[in-house]
Amino acid sequence: MKFEAARSSYLDQLRIERGLSSNSISAYARDLGKFEEFLGNSRKDFAKLTPQDLTDFEVSLKSRGLALSSSNRTLSAVKGFYKYACLEFDVVNPTLEIVSAKIARKLPKALSVDEVTRLIESAKREGDPISLRDFAILELLYSSGARVSEIVGVNASDISISKTPDGDVTVLKLRGKGSKERLVPLGKFAVSALEDYFTRTRPALASKNSKSEGALFLNSRGKRLSRQSAWQIVLDAAVATGLEGRVSPHVFRHSYATHLLDGGADIRVVQELLGHSSVTTTQIYTLITIDKVRESYSTAHPRAK
Template identity: 40%
Template sequence: MPPSSQDCLHTAIKDFLRYVLDERSLSPATAKGYRSDLSRLLRFAAQRDRLLLSALDLEFLREWLWHESELGISRATLARRSAAVRSFSSWAQRSQRIPIDVAARLRTPKSGRSLPRVLTQTQAEQVIDIVAARGADDDPVALRDLAIIELLYASGIRVSELVAINSSDLDFTRLTVLVTGKGAKQRVVPFGVPAKDAMVRYLDRARPALLAAGERPTAALFLGRRGARLGPRTVYGIVARLLGGGDGSGPSGPHTLRHTAATHLLDGGADLRAVQELLGHASLGTTQIYTHVSTERVREAYRLAHPRA
């Protein structure tokens, strides 16, 4: 069934541009800037098969701005593009085309080739140890949080992918999970024994208690206190709190674990294309940012350790 015109990103952008000219009476120059910025977003969305308005989320918009910053454009231009998308998203929510304003927390990234924040292996292990200690008394929420952290770090999946997982998507024999990514594309992602152990413990000792608090059964793997499927915002808050990143919008949000998983794989000698497939990147260029992270880590180790550095 074809999508409705209300859910077509291209149509929504055209309607928004008409709105800012006719109803907000913006200057032609400002409207031209909006058109340019949103056209770039549309092209980026087309490259990633995200041409439905309902397919946009905060993570995707951050990825787009990151991509733009990698092109070396000025911070002022990045700020303008961020503002254009926030204005568009706000209008789409007010006009009831989307249920929430997905760009409300969108912030302008620093320009230049600043690299994603990555935890060291020691830092990652410390975080996991702290979360594991909280679950020592079999508290359901603490066991759930440990399973979330372990799976995000082990697999490098997106938060939006994590919350969509059903219990039946797990294969503990092969140590894999079936993930539904962007554009409803599915892929099989491996995880390790520590993540398996955390999820088995969660499924045995925590999920039944959380499920009992709900009004109806659900196939969802990760549940909230009221027994319903966790949403992306809730997971952002959980992970950011555990990593010390406040509300999830800062550098220590859930995407830090995705960055960390990818970088540690490359540090360990994983093939770039294998990492691309693991992360679900449509373009190898998106994955290549992690090669820069690994290179920077090598350079920093050299600078600190070599007597002739």
């Protein structure tokens, strides 16, 4: 079997059986593309590779100047491919001896409450109905802790009212990685922003396209807003508030988790809200709060230094 056919079969398995998103599939395809290039340059048959060949591939990644995290991700993709090929096509797995290099754990960058507020408020533009959409998107990102890709995938029908002993709560359904669904409550600021967008902006946008498929956020042509466009809204807000360079695609998500934990939220609750399958992933945010405690102690306590 040729590598191209095996790779295509593997990507189909990731898409259909594991339910990975199109973005994740594209990332796997790019990483396996690097491996395919190596096979072509070295004139190797993927079904007959040795552990030494994989070591040579790892060296070739480093020679390309890739970051350690990028090399590790590519090697992980190749490992997954061979694990699949071993089961499906009886190919010998040459990756069993590969160990990913350890990289220093980086804490997520969280903004202060004031900085997040300024980011959100910057989307307001007097007399511009589209600004109500942009404002609602930023409010929703911070109120739900959702990924940008999850927000653009939300449908109008995904917003509902849940009755509780303490009153009605507006709830948002999100579809995360692996098509996993979760429900998150929305704060009053996000609810208010959504109501303004629904009544003053969305009807005009929806009238431009009868095939919007019920998408919550629409572009100027009435179609579902793209992930790139939503991310541009965040970037524009960063420029408007002088926070460019400090804003990542997950800046609202990181800030959401950090501020919840700072406010005393249980880590298991935050895990559910973020949609993490393991609490270990969520625990990285506790390092941020511990760091703040350490900094406050060293600054305030007379015998800390």
